[in-house]
Amino acid sequence: MDQYPSGHPYTVAVDCIIFGFDGERLKLLLIKRGFEPEKGKWSLMGGFVKPKESLDHAAKRVLHRLTGLEGVYLEQLKAFGMPKRDPRERTISVSYFALIGIHKYHKQVSSSYDSEWFPVTDFPKLIFDHQKMVNLARSRLRYKASLHPILFELLPEKFTMPQLQMLYEDFYLTTFDKRNFSRKILSTNLLIKQKDKDKSSSKRGAFYYKLNKEKYKENFHAFLKFIPNPEHLI
């Protein structure tokens, strides 16, 4: 480590990989880029880091600007810094991934952005290295969700066991035995059974559950292993 360098004009940005779950599929929120280069192309929501703000703050700000949401699950993914990743300037981008309850998102909030939800398995070509960011975020999320109860972040406050199972099944492209799944989830003691039911998708109706937020925070890191054999995830 030598002296400070001079004349190294780096631009520092953040980009957000925003995940949501619409009850059927895992989705990704993308925007049409509003300025050159690559104006009009699909991209992750991003922004430049201001002189006096932290990286986390920049990510929160950018996320809030698009979604109007606060208190969202947001985690730094990785810094991307290939020299030519942005052809115009040398830009270091710190990527973050966010998990939001898709129902909380109302497009009108951010009407100044041309944004849209796409299935994570099928979305348009993105600018720069944003495709890499999405890929990495997906595998990181799969990894984390196999051990920690993170997918609850994607659900509404009240949800049913079948809904939860659908989320996990869609997410891992597999199926689980209902009895074993429910037993495993309930054994964590993270859920509180409600008295009311969701009757929208069955005659009998399925009981709602809420997340026990205290325990959720306490136990977040406690290795719960939500996926039976989570092999070959990154």
Add this chain to the structure above:
Amino acid sequence: MDQYPSGHPYTVAVDCIIFGFDGERLKLLLIKRGFEPEKGKWSLMGGFVKPKESLDHAAKRVLHRLTGLEGVYLEQLKAFGMPKRDPRERTISVSYFALIGIHKYHKQVSSSYDSEWFPVTDFPKLIFDHQKMVNLARSRLRYKASLHPILFELLPEKFTMPQLQMLYEDFYLTTFDKRNFSRKILSTNLLIKQKDKDKSSSKRGAFYYKLNKEKYKENFHAFLKFIPNPEHLI
């Protein structure tokens, strides 16, 4: 996301948290900083990212400059970017952690640096937010090592089962049953038993093992769960 900003002179650096294992304890390689600010204080090995190199390249370069080593396990940890973290300039530092075989490191290689190994549990106060970086690196390493066979990176090419166990026990501040430990490790089929023994620490001698590097690469992500109940790690 608006236009590109102008007049935001960020400096971008990398810092390396370098771990080694001396056969008894997990160690950290630190250097005495050679320039202002904070000259003469202990710090992580770091350096500035050059205009035409990637972040990974900068980290490799910095690590090589201090240790003379190549092909070392190196992984991006996190970007740190609090506005005042470096009092002189707005510096974004991308931290990396490295695992090296401590025996491969020879101090004379980097005689231009004043460096020293310290136990991770007891090392001097560091500059800036380097202490935070070390803390985060430690918990990340503990997390990863509980699931993936990453600690082999810290051992010499040939090692014995008792040595391996000592590493894990020191690392997790616990003890394991010899029989269960050895069974678990061997069940991964990652080790190849050698014909010769290490007699330095017992009369009978303990067989050496080598890592099966092919399988190591293949199986790295395959959830091996090296620690029985890895609770409450981050």
Add this chain to the structure above:
DNA sequence: TATTTTATTGTCAATAAAACATTTATTATT
């Protein structure tokens, strides 16, 4: 009242993890 639909619940078998003690190889000592 019968039918349909989907949620809910329990048991048994197989597998994996954890607890546990003795024997073996070698060197040093007498």
Add this chain to the structure above:
DNA sequence: AATAATAAATGTTTTATTGACAATAAAATA
């Protein structure tokens, strides 16, 4: 040459966890 000392190597039993499996219950509708 026999014996003692040291640390390595190894196998079995018990317990806990996981996985496979199907019948019943609740509510709406015909």
